[in-house]
Structure formats: C-alpha cells, structure tokens
Amino acid sequence: MENQRYSTTAIIIHWIMAIMIIAMIIMGVYMGDLPKGSDERTWFFMLHKSMGLTLALLVIIRFIWRFWSPPPALPSIVSGAHQKLVKGTHHLLYLMMFIQPVTGYISSSFSGYKTKFWGVPLPHWGWKNPDLNKLFSLIHEISAICLTILIILHIAGVIYHIQRKETELFKRMWF
Numbered sequence: 001m002e003n004q005r006y007s008t009t010a011i012i013i014h015w016i017m018a019i020m021i022i023a024m025i026i027m028g029v030y031m032g033d034l035p036k037g038s039d040e041r042t043w044f045f046m047l048h049k050s051m052g053l054t055l056a057l058l059v060i061i062r063f064i065w066r067f068w069s070p071p072p073a074l075p076s077i078v079s080g081a082h083q084k085l086v087k088g089t090h091h092l093l094y095l096m097m098f099i100q101p102v103t104g105y106i107s108s109s110f111s112g113y114k115t116k117f118w119g120v121p122l123p124h125w126g127w128k129n130p131d132l133n134k135l136f137s138l139i140h141e142i143s144a145i146c147l148t149i150l151i152i153l154h155i156a157g158v159i160y161h162i163q164r165k166e167t168e169l170f171k172r173m174w175f
Helices: 008-032 039-068 080-109 130-163 167-171
Strands: none
Touching: 008 039, 008 080, 008 130, 039 080, 080 130, 130 167
8 A cells, every 4th residue: 555644744733633622622511511600611711712713723724734735645445435435524624623713703702702812802893692692602512513523433434444454544644
C-alpha cells in the first residue's frame, strides 16, 4: 500500500482540534446543567466561547491549509463507495465545525451577554432577544449532536481499518 502522509502542519492542527472539540462537547453537556447566574456557569461559558472562537480560527487555518497543501489521495485499497463515505463525512465534519462557532456566537449576541475572546471584548452587534437566542442555541445544540455523531463515525472508521490491519491509513494522520 502506498503510504502518503498528511503534512506535519495538517497533523498538528487535526489533533489540536480533535482534543479541543471533544473537550468542548463534554464542557457543553456539563455546563448546560449548571445553575443560571452561578459563577461556575459564567466561567465555563466564557471558557467555552473562547475555545469555540479559537476553534473557528483553527477551522479557517485548516481549510486554507487544505488548499495550499492538499491531503494525500486515499489508497487503492479503499473502495469507491467507501471513498465517497469518507469524503462525505469529512465535508459534513467541516460544515459542522463551521456551523458550531457561528451559531454559538450569534446565539451569544442575542443573549444579552457580551462575548469575550480570552478576556478581550468582541463587538456586540446583537441585542437581547430571547426568541433569537433560543433559535440559534437550538441550532447550536443540534449541530453539536450532528458533530458528535460524525466524530463517532470517523473514529469507527479508524477502528475498522485498524482491525483490518490497514494501519497505514491511521499512520497518515499520526505523528
């Protein structure tokens, strides 16, 4: 099997984003149950927003990097139907990684609370509107569920290939 690897930059961005996205999903579930107005909830929301905006920047960098340094072609052992599944999953992952921070930021803009990026206040273009906040929060939550399902599908694909002793596929994105 041909062993074409992703670039070191792509590998580093992938794994930083993977760790951050999983942490964000766990944090999102946890902080949703915290009592409104509590210091702990406020702290987690501020952290969640800053990490989400950092991920948005990483998605943009990663997307630009993919055009500058295209990923290696899938090896010939991956069937045509499987290649379509892989490409579709990756496209949906990118879509969800884009939708998540956008809907989070828009929701926050209509919440009545200002958004800070690691302590730096961002422009507050929205106004307090519970209906719009609820709508964009719902989209944010649904897309988080979709993102989680896609991540599980992605990891299942990795496990599938490892079980088939096709570890070269995994090594393409490993250090």
